[in-house]
Amino acid sequence: MVVGGGITGCSAAWYLAQFGADVLLLEQHDLNTQASGRNAGSLHGQIQQPSFRERGEAWARDFLPSLRFLIDSLHIWDSLTDLLGSDLEVSLKGGLLIADSSDQMRLIESKVALERSAGVQSDILGPSDLRRVAPYLSDSMVGAQLCHVEGKCNPLLAAPALARAARQEGGRVIVGAEVLSLEEDNGRFVATTNKGRFESNRVVLAAGNGLNRFSRLWGTPLPIASEPVQAAATEPVSSVVDHLVYFAGDKLTFKQARSGNLLIGGGWAADVDPASGVARVNLQSLISNMAVAMRAVPSLTGVRLIRSWAGIGLATPDLAPIVGSLGPAGLYVGVYPHLGLTAGPLLGKVLAQLALDRAPDFDLGTFAPDRF
Ligand SMILES: Cc1cc2nc3c(=O)[nH]c(=O)nc-3n(C[C@H](O)[C@H](O)[C@H](O)COP(=O)(O)OP(=O)(O)OC[C@H]3O[C@@H](n4cnc5c(N)ncnc54)[C@H](O)[C@@H]3O)c2cc1C
CATH class of the missing domain: 3.30.9.10 (D-Amino Acid Oxidase, subunit A, domain 2)
Known part of the structure; x- marks a missing residue:
């Protein structure tokens, strides 16, 4: 089960479906109506100058794994139009x-x-x-500075295209389904929504601004x-x-x-x-x-x-993403601060891999939710 129909959740659902999982995505509004459909469509591949100016070189050095994450996600963006068979207006001219x-x-x-x-x-x-x-x-x-890997896309197209592709691979997507509570019992999660109860043995939380509501359920809230x-x-x-x-x-x-x-x-x-x-x-x-x-x-x-x-x-406090296991086994959370449109395709992929006990394509060591 995936909670959240932005770029992260739709990407996770698409990869889960491709990996053969029986996937259900729950979105409280319509798809792509929050940050993923309201951003400026920039595909970033450099350290953001305002953060560098304010936080300095030591911070920037620690940020390098997060930068690499963006670069690897840009590789996915580069082929996403072909992979999805849907023109996302991606242009990576720098x-x-x-x-x-x-x-x-x-x-x-x-x-x-x-x-x-x-x-x-x-x-x-x-x-x-x-x-x-x-x-x-x-x-x-x-x-x-001319940074060669960067570019732009049309953010209104990306998440819906990923959700369409997830459906074509057999995934289910339910919109207008707000997850009101999430409970775990013996390795089984039960999500109660305004459209009924749904069960799953794995949950990917890609709820963006709604994440804190869930992280509070299991110990210390995430510092988002x-x-x-x-x-x-x-x-x-x-x-x-x-x-x-x-x-x-x-x-x-x-x-x-x-x-x-x-x-x-x-x-x-x-x-x-x-x-x-x-x-x-x-x-x-x-x-x-x-x-x-x-x-x-x-x-x-x-x-x-x-x-x-x-x-x-x-x-997040260090501007690095938070990706990994949270609370009971089988629950995974993913958020990339500030630049989450760029990060979304890879973030969804590694969340899908974690949820299926596959080795993630990216070393997530420094992004662990319990690092704070
Ligand atoms: C104005 C603006 C400009 C930006 N510009 C850029 C940019 O140019 N480039 C870039 O890389 N990034 C940019 N960003 C950041 C980027 O948009 C976000 O980081 C990214 O969209 C986050 O995607 P997401 O899928 O993780 O979260 P979201 O898009 O917020 O999706 C989360 C989804 O979860 C759903 N949800 C939450 N709680 C529940 C619940 N209880 N039950 C069911 N569903 C729930 C929400 O309704 C939402 O649809 C910008 C952001 C803004 C606001």
Whole structure:
């Protein structure tokens, strides 16, 4: 049984079904309606610059296994369209972390050196090379990191396509089924939902922001913090941006969807409605995010913003994922903070492997839930 119909849960269900398990996925709303369907579609393969700036090199060194996890997941993304027979609009043409000062470039160079030690290859571009590959950027940019493995996808397509593939392999997917309680008795789990009771001898918890509710049931709650964040889209414009673009001077991600819309984000804080717990756009964050975007891409001044939205992102204290066994034998939990769209395909795969007593494709030692 899998709880959660985001990218992680749908991937887990697909792999479980492929491995021959009798799989049931339970989702409280519709598929892909929480973080997995609200993100900005960036496929990340570098240490995020704001975290590097704030937490420093020692943290970044410890983060390298988490970076490798993203890289291995990007390998799955690269073939996912073919594996699923469904176009997910994946494009891995690289990520550009641009800089407008020599201090920023120095920090980028030390980050790139660390990433290289984990096998992630990037080029350092000077101003003329940067203008050649991204002529739409401000002339004030003095250079960039070009990280070759990064890119983008359409997050509205991915989780539903994985769930469809799980169904085609014999899996069952029930939406509108909120798991209200989960009990274990003699190695058998019983999930009580508003659509009835379901039993299984293995459970994968891929419930995202709902995970803490379950982790409290078995000892100390996992230290997962909710971080409401937002993103925005412009009207479609003619094709100009190939890369996933970040800015070392402030929080920004910038890319172009296949539809032509420019997607702008970078982890700017959203609000949460205190009554419903639903994330909503913070206007000041939106204004600040657009100001940073226009600093990087001045021609944005002539483009209309058409939509902004918010969702709940998650953080762990060390920004590393939490993956492994929790509580009674047979229960597994998986969450990748901040960058969980990128991590989702591999996270689902290793959760499926754990649940079936197979050796996971990735050494999960440093991600154990009991490390805190
Ligand atoms: C605005 C925003 C932008 C982001 N941008 C990016 C990005 O560009 N790139 C990137 O890699 N990551 C990004 N992220 C992070 C990424 O979206 C998440 O890390 C990822 O989607 C998490 O996937 P998930 O399947 O683990 O969780 P979710 O997508 O949250 O799915 C969990 C599911 O579990 C269900 N659930 C919870 N409790 C229960 C219950 N009791 N019973 C039944 N079902 C339950 C929920 O309804 C939900 O559908 C962004 C996040 C946000 C909010």
